Amino acid sequence: METTARTRVPRNTLSAELIVASALNLLDQVGVEAFSLRALAKNLGVAPMTLYTYFRGKDELLDAVRDHALGAAALTTAYGGWQHQIRTICRRLRGQILEHPCLTGLLQQRPLAGHESAESAESLLKALVEGGFNAENAARAYTTLLGFVVGVTTLEVRLLEENRDPERREKVRQIMTGLPPERYPTLVEHAGALRQTVGGDTQFEFGLDLVIAGMEQRLILAG
Amino acid sequence: METTARTRVPRNTLSAELIVASALNLLDQVGVEAFSLRALAKNLGVAPMTLYTYFRGKDELLDAVRDHALGAAALTTAYGGWQHQIRTICRRLRGQILEHPCLTGLLQQRPLAGHESAESAESLLKALVEGGFNAENAARAYTTLLGFVVGVTTLEVRLLEENRDPERREKVRQIMTGLPPERYPTLVEHAGALRQTVGGDTQFEFGLDLVIAGMEQRLILAG
């Protein structure tokens, strides 16, 4: 969790890094929706306009936060066969999103990151090319993996939030129990299984297994 | 595009359906971020507070819009083997997101839909169970498919938007060409392939093939 930076900052100690760290903190707490520059400025003990000395505006700040939050996902290097390398990188990306839930919103609005995400992209592409995929299929597999990891983890974060909030949890329960069984027989019968498989490493690994198994087969067939 | 409903509505002809249709229109035009109740009310030729006669607030309206936009994805029934059924449903879901790009934001914030999405869920689960998956694996496969389709299609929509906007397109190009080749050799070498595989049915089918191939193998191994 590092420095919270929620108290007044002494004069001339403000910096882009400090603002980004504090913004990430606030974003994870209140969500991308409720985040505001004015609230961030108040946390930093500074006038709203001060932030404009460091960033052109809200969008630029959010981009910086996304890159910063993504940065830690690119630290260690992957090893082993291409399957294992890909597993490692995807797990790391998911871990970073779980640690900073605001990444779901930030990545949805601006998928392309700067240098920080170039690290992950390089590692993934390298593993795929070394694994034997040709240029087109390596590119396609990369995009598939990125969309899959972000999509599945975003869904996971939202469902876990729904479970945490008692009010929303009750509302979801009501919708599910209110479904007419003659119209949605399978859904009603499997409601329990669906609830029990929400979130967790097992669910993520299940999906990752599917994609990688599909990639192995594809590699044998076409390269 | 149906009824645009952007002119003044005669007295007593306003309805929840009309508001939802107009809201969907505005949301697709300006995006979830820039959408506001006040702008919607202006489009409808009505005072902002009038909307509160039909919806408790903005969130409830957005939920209604999401369900409405998702509705058309559940119209036709899937047929054939479980693989073909799943393909059909996933393609339909993607098609609906492409037709209504605001669904990327709406589904990200509120993944669980009402009856409208129950239709898709029922079809997907039914195909999986009939295909031979046990309760747990059918539930896991369902969640994987949902996350995959929404995630990959969201990425597609964002990348296509980036290609459309000349300013953002140029910025992305600059970032890519500015990457040091000695640090990101694979990424730099495959920048062209990445650009060429952005969006389109081929890219989506590539990913869907991977997931379904993985599911076929999983079915043989474990049920």
Place this chain on the structure above:
DNA sequence: ACCTGAACACCGTTCAAGT
């Protein structure tokens, strides 16, 4: 029931100004 205007507490950002 359906619809409204005024008001409240917000928001991002421009501008002119201070150090």
Place this chain on the structure above:
DNA sequence: ACCTGAACACCGTTCAAGT
């Protein structure tokens, strides 16, 4: 350069009121 207050054009929503 770093930081500020006042102001502008917004926003969602509450409230009291009209038909």
